[in-house]
Amino acid sequence: MKLSEILAPRRIALDLKAKTKDEVLEELVRLLRLSSPARKTLVKTLLAREELGSTGVGNGVAIPHCRSLVVSKVLVAVGRSKRGISFKSPDGKRVFLFFLIVAPPVGDPGEYLVVLGTVAQAAKILAKDRRIKKVKTPREFIKLIKEIEK
Amino acid sequence: MNPQLQILIALQDILSLIREAKDPSQKRALGRMGFKMTNLEALEQTRENLEDQLSPAIRSQYARAKKRYGRIVAPVINGICYGCFVKIPSAIDTAEDRNQTLYRCENCGMFLFWVEK
Numbered sequence: 046m047k048l049s050e051i052l053a054p055r056r057i058a059l060d061l062k063a064k065t066k067d068e069v070l071e072e073l074v075r076l077l078r079l080s081s082p083a084r085k086t087l088v089k090t091l092l093a094r095e096e097l098g099s100t101g102v103g104n105g106v107a108i109p110h111c112r113s114l115v116v117s118k119v120l121v122a123v124g125r126s127k128r129g130i131s132f133k134s135p136d137g138k139r140v141f142l143f144f145l146i147v148a149p150p151v152g153d154p155g156e157y158l159v160v161l162g163t164v165a166q167a168a169k170i171l172a173k174d175r176r177i178k179k180v181k182t183p184r185e186f187i188k189l190i191k192e193i194e195k
Numbered sequence: 196m197n198p199q200l201q202i203l204i205a206l207q208d209i210l211s212l213i214r215e216a217k218d219p220s221q222k223r224a225l226g227r228m229g230f231k232m233t234n235l236e237a238l239e240q241t242r243e244n245l246e247d248q249l250s251p252a253i254r255s256q257y258a259r260a261k262k263r264y265g266r267i268v269a270p271v272i273n274g275i276c277y278g279c280f281v282k283i284p285s286a287i288d289t290a291e292d293r294n295q296t297l298y299r300c301e302n303c304g305m306f307l308f309w310v311e312k
Contacts, residue, residue, distance in 0.1 A: 079311060080196070082196035083196075083311060086201055086205050086208070089205045089208075090205060090208035090209065090212070093209050093212060093238055093241050094212055096237040096238055096241065097212060097216055097233070097234050097235065097237065097238050098231035098233050100230060102228075102229040102230070103229070110230075111208065111211075112211045112215075113208045113211075114204050114207055114268055114270055114308055114310065115204065115311070116310070116311075117272065117311065135229075149310070150207075150208075150270075151272075158221075158224055158225075161225070165228040165229065
């Protein structure tokens with residue numbers, strides 16, 4: 046599975062406005078274009094997941110994720126914050142790059158972990174790649190991911 | 196969406212998270228990716244807070260479904276209840292008030308949620 050194949054330009058925001066953890070989760074969930082009640086429910090679940098332990102993985106990257114009834118297939122959204130957001134990451138650094146992953150509770154149980162693993166692997170490489178800061182459009186972002194995945 | 200259904204869905208998502216955090220193989224797989232799941236107490240507290248928001252009648256149906264299946268809400272996809280994989284009567288499946296009214300599967304008794312496509 047390749048990350049570039051599951052990303053959609055409409056689910057990539059390269060200039061997040063959020064300043065807090067709650068706001069960034071709301072902004073990322075908005076990219077999934079769900080109904081308002083579904084969005085609210087999903088944000089609640091993601092916040093609960095954060096209570097369990099931060100999904101910040103260090104080096105300025107966080108991968109908020111959960112299974113939720115409100116989606117019918119695995120969805121991935123990406124957000125970049127220029128200022129960075131405090132996300133209780135293990136290294137204490139602010140987070141600049143967010144990958145949101147939401148999977149339905151039904152269907153292939155392995156798919157969720159495969160997507161999560163694929164994103165985690167790509168995010169590690171991306172965190173060290175300076176080109177990420179220069180990307181201007183969602184299509185350029187996907188192009189960069191494709192180059193990383195080569 | 197029916198407010199009680201919204202709470203039930205949030206509860207189901209949280210029950211999934213709790214199950215995931217307690218499952219050693221899931222925990223190991225996620226741990227290898229760098230995700231820690233340590234604060235289970237906070238999650239249990241969130242679950243309790245949500246349960247307190249259910250009406251007494253719904254709460255008793257919720258408790259029964261949770262005890263029997265470990266899950267409480269079944270998604271409906273293409274007219275099929277994904278709790279028991281039995282077809283939902285078409286009058287309910289095509290009802291205009293689905294997700295507004297709280298429906299339960301006539302076969303398994305789980306609350307039904309029509310997922311957005």
